Amino acid sequence: CWMYKERNATTKELIPDPVRFPNGIKNLADYCHTKGLKLGIYSSAGTKTCQGLPASLGFEEIDANTWARWGVDYLKYDNCHKNSESSKVRYSRMRDALNKTGRSIYYSMCNWGQESVWTWAKSVGNSWRTTGDIKD
Numbered sequence: 001c002w003m004y005k006e007r008n009a010t011t012k013e014l015i016p017d018p019v020r021f022p023n024g025i026k027n028l029a030d031y032c033h034t035k036g037l038k039l040g041i042y043s044s045a046g047t048k049t050c051q052g053l054p055a056s057l058g059f060e061e062i063d064a065n066t067w068a069r070w071g072v073d074y075l076k077y078d079n080c081h082k083n084s085e086s087s088k089v090r091y092s093r094m095r096d097a098l099n100k101t102g103r104s105i106y107y108s109m110c111n112w113g114q115e116s117v118w119t120w121a122k123s124v125g126n127s128w129r130t131t132g133d134i135k136d
Helices: 024-034 060-070 087-101 114-119
Strands: 040-044 074-078 106-109
Touching (some): 024 060, 074 087, 087 106
Parallel strands (some): 040 074
8 A cells, every 4th residue: 555554644645555655655646647547546545554554534635635646547446444434425525625725636435335325426426336346
C-alpha cells in the first residue's frame, strides 16, 4: 500500500511510505500528468485500511485536502475497519470533503454491495461495487 504506518503527528496527514515513494505522491502525480495519465489513491471509510494501515474515518477533510494538493485524480474508498455508522453516512462525509477541495476527484466506493448501496450510491459517488469479491 502507498501509505506509511502512522499519520503525521502534527498535521494528522497521511504520509507516503518513504521507501516505496521516496519523492512523495505529488511528485508521482506530477509525473503521471506530464504523460497524460491520471493518478489514483486508496483509503478506507474505517479506522484502518484492509491492510491495517491508517484510514480516513474521522480525517475526511484532512485526507481530501491532502490528495487534492498532491494532484490525485481518483479515490478508491474501501470499507474495512468500519464503525457502527451506515455506509451512506461515512461515504457521504468523504464525498462532501472531496467536493470542498475544488479538485475533481473521481470517487469509487467499495462497500461490497452491502446496505443496498445501489439505492443511494448514485447521489454519493461516481461508481460503486454491487457485490463482494468474486472467487472460484
